[in-house]
Amino acid sequence: MSEQDPLVIFTPSGKRGRVAAGTSVLQAARDLGVDVDSVCGGHGICSKCMVRPSFGTHDKHGITAKPEALSEVNSVERAYVKKKGINPDRRMGCQTQILGDIVIDVPAESQVHKQVVRKAATTRVIEMDPATRALYIEVEVPDMHTPTGDWERVATALKEQWDLIALPPSLTVLTKLQATLAKNDYKVTLALHTAHEGQTRVLDVWGGFEEPPLYGLAVDLGSTTIAAHLTDLKSGEVKASGGVMNPQIRYGEDLMSRVSYAMMNPGGAAEMTKAVREALNQLAGDLAHEADVSRSEIYDIVIVMNPVMHHILMGLDPVPLGQAPFALATASSLDLNASDIGLTLADQAQAYILPLIAGHVGADAAAVALSEAPQEKDPLTLIVDVGTNAEILLGNKTRVLACSSPTGPAFEGAQISSGQRAANGAIERIEIDPVTKEPRFRVIGIKQWSDEKGFDKKIGRTGITGICGSGIIEAVAEMRMAGILDAAGLIGSAEAAGTERCRATGRTHEYVIYDGSENGGPTITVTQGDIRAIQLAKSALYAGARLLMDEFGTDTVDRVVLAGAFGAHISPKHAMVLGMIPDCPLEHVTSAGNAAGTGAQIALLNVQSRRKIEALVHDITKVETAIEPRFQEHFVAANAIPHATDPFTGLRAIVPLPEPSFNSGDAGGSRRRRRRG
């Protein structure tokens, strides 16, 4: 795309890029990895892809959109409007072409992830070298004087014409090959899968020269969410992206409760295996339908997941992962037939499972390593993938270390008094005025902040339902910066904190973010218990990172990368105020989005990357937090919420207030061994 091409900016994701003039909004959204729903595949039937263009000056985005930036309403749209009616500020994404610079908002109802699954595709340049590809060969015709089989002549052609060494085919493929060769003058196109050099497998065959449809799935199988991209293996184009809730949720919210379920219930593991395989099949089917392809055209699938999900999907017993020594049944990468794990894709579809790093550190962490490639960089990079468990990687060109840390589900809004999953109605961002101690916040599904015009009108529709993971982190950090919370993590009284929003509840206090009692809605507060839960979680995360730093022999890191479904939504500033991550210049803290999903996509589209990650995982130094005494020390030491005037973060300007203490002694301060100076 050149500077001449229209620039399109999607909100709320902020994703932007240039597209060829005439590209449909839906296509542009897909090209840029923007979450826009479609069921009919862009035929103007399903109306799932309705978007809201913004014209006029957009200082924020630096572009001015003219009405002629979009194509006029066409006959398909007109027919639809006539039949069903369309909100006048909306356009049909699949029918509307982009002709000039434009900002386009994707309303929540037009997103696939209606549960606001926060694992979206990250655009990233991947060198295409997929394991599965189609090649045309001309095979010698049979000659009774030199009697060889069809297969042997195909293998010879593959060797001579493509320098490929073929593995014996399955009997199913051989049968199809036999029929297709004879009917097509021994000229055929083959779908080939080269899992390892010198080991090419024929997956399918077509008569003559064809450009057959070949699709792949990259799946990030999380404890909570299963996210997948359906990708054209020829072009690397993502044809559809989507997510479903992991149905194992009903067997336990976090991993350990699922391990318990397997332990306590005979057949429980098998039940969960069945549930997750069904969900994967369902997701594959939905994405195929959305992209208007057949699921039998999906020839390759790459799955990344943590060790517990891994064992359950494979039909292995997850129980040993619940207690020391956390013995894995297998840690290696796996090349399987997709049917081995109950997936109904192309008949011979192959599956690649990234290697596990350790009993607690999974293929998802391996995928993050593949995506972020710390081993290729000079700066020492700390990568934290925050989910129910945190996976932590630390390394540079010299070596890479990994561990996992049992943060628990507090960061996901669970075990928090007003906590909830990230979904419409949840407070996801919060700011507290250091002087007035009054909060303002943003709610998922609503563009405006709570003190902005139009918020009240909107909120009437959605309601405020709770606070999600990113919201609670910001709340705690903001409370600390506003002097409502001391370093030890105690919430001050109304008097001490200087705001009536601090209310006594028994022997402790809570801070009221939103009083919904007038509207009959819930009142959202941060309790002392919530603070403790966040302190435990962030101490675990921080202690894991520190442990790796000890092992590496360093007190500082050069860069911090926040990855994971949740990492994409954490504000680096607040994470550092909270002490989730070690100090690092704020501009060197970045979010990698769903790096695990990106890693899966890389492995799908580039077979060499599979060798790369296998080698890296082999070389990674694994650190087991569960039995490391220093982890406990770091954990205890990290309990405090840091002083907010760290020279590295530049936060002094933001928080010029004196340091409060709501307890007799400064317990937090004295323990803060990890702080420099």
Next chain:
Amino acid sequence: MSEQDPLVIFTPSGKRGRVAAGTSVLQAARDLGVDVDSVCGGHGICSKCMVRPSFGTHDKHGITAKPEALSEVNSVERAYVKKKGINPDRRMGCQTQILGDIVIDVPAESQVHKQVVRKAATTRVIEMDPATRALYIEVEVPDMHTPTGDWERVATALKEQWDLIALPPSLTVLTKLQATLAKNDYKVTLALHTAHEGQTRVLDVWGGFEEPPLYGLAVDLGSTTIAAHLTDLKSGEVKASGGVMNPQIRYGEDLMSRVSYAMMNPGGAAEMTKAVREALNQLAGDLAHEADVSRSEIYDIVIVMNPVMHHILMGLDPVPLGQAPFALATASSLDLNASDIGLTLADQAQAYILPLIAGHVGADAAAVALSEAPQEKDPLTLIVDVGTNAEILLGNKTRVLACSSPTGPAFEGAQISSGQRAANGAIERIEIDPVTKEPRFRVIGIKQWSDEKGFDKKIGRTGITGICGSGIIEAVAEMRMAGILDAAGLIGSAEAAGTERCRATGRTHEYVIYDGSENGGPTITVTQGDIRAIQLAKSALYAGARLLMDEFGTDTVDRVVLAGAFGAHISPKHAMVLGMIPDCPLEHVTSAGNAAGTGAQIALLNVQSRRKIEALVHDITKVETAIEPRFQEHFVAANAIPHATDPFTGLRAIVPLPEPSFNSGDAGGSRRRRRRG
């Protein structure tokens, strides 16, 4: 076994050997590969194993058996006699111990092969080196500081303790491995399959040190008969042998009619695939039951068969094999999961399919080559495996050639006026007195010749029902030697042949072997049409052999080996009189029995032999008879039935008669270009 051990000779098979004193007759029979039935597995329940010991002097066998050569009737036998009665000359094979030299007759009703399946085990020394074996390993216990998977530690143990490189296991095996390791202190016994060096696959696992049951099946899948040996893979001991009719018979007696069935009936090939797979499963189950083992203890199966049977069993289309260029779907040896071809054995049972030599020359011929190993010998050996198709091998240390020849089913008694399969009631041997021209014959199921005492009594029970393949060959050859038939193959009139047994039928004559009209039974004759059918078949066989000799550049062979179900029963003398095979000193003509079955057994018990036969098949020069003009020449030239005074055969003494001719010219004589001198 030493000279001190009792010598046991089984009739009618003639199999003999020394066994430890105290060995049961049933066990001895099994050890020596003698066909004795047992359903209860030697527990004295089923009485299938009744045998008839012969005491006194046996000049023929060179031993004198005393009554004390067998153990006394024991309580099990007594109980059985009391309950059901036993023919007083019979003993229960499983209860009777061999204590001294003895001759034991196995009556037809005590043979497994009640259809007189003529494929029996050939005793042969095989160096035990099976692909499947059990090994004990001690695996490192999991250590959370060096997190590896159970599988990776098993692979390490296999490498360190047995120098084996393991392939990744199936998920099923991995699951079993995971559970068994943890429960058994990480000490396990594995069933391992090493199909190729450096590629060991775990098939099964047991806790601790075990000597688990490991059985294998060697199968000769013929067009008419499926014969198999169930063998202990640890000892090489054949635990049970048996055969069933190939159920595909109902789709056509010979291969080409089955190909036609597949061509004419949609789904016909699939129907035949199902039928033969079911028969294999049935046979496996029956043998397992007989040997008192579980079919889930069968871990390896080797199958040899002709190309049409091969394609049908694999689910490949056999139709291309019905016409030039006779294109095989695959010719290579195949390593499969037994379940890939619908076999229900051990969960992970492996299957090895020997390579096909050419479109008409199958894995059965390859198995014959493996068994007879012409490539290892100096003498030039001609091997003919006579069935519905004849496979012919010719070679020595310098090179080996192969072809097949469409003999048709005449040699098996089909397309013969009084012909029938080899079964009770069929004439299988015949002699014609050259002076009186009177025949004497033997019938399957009756020990005596037709002119011996007791025959008439016996025949009353069985009846004479027809003439089988070996019978018709002997009949034609004897007719020729007795001057009833001239060189051109014409049957003389009563006057010309000098016997009233020659009767006119229309313009030709027939020879009456047995007139059953008095007894209400069939009259068995050899008609002029029968002679023509045999002439066509033997010409095809001879022409194939000659073609290979031409290719080899020789006019003589040093040895002739008759193989195949039928080869075991052909009299070499009669085969040579008939001109089925080239001249060769009679003492250098031997029968290899079911050499294809033996080859399968070798491949089952010695994995190196698989590489050997693959290399040999690769190197064999394939000669296609169907399009070779010289085949036609040889075929026409071979039509005559040779002069019976060949100096090489030593037949002059037997046939001192003048050479008759029942036609105007000596057509046969003038055509006999192939005769030397």
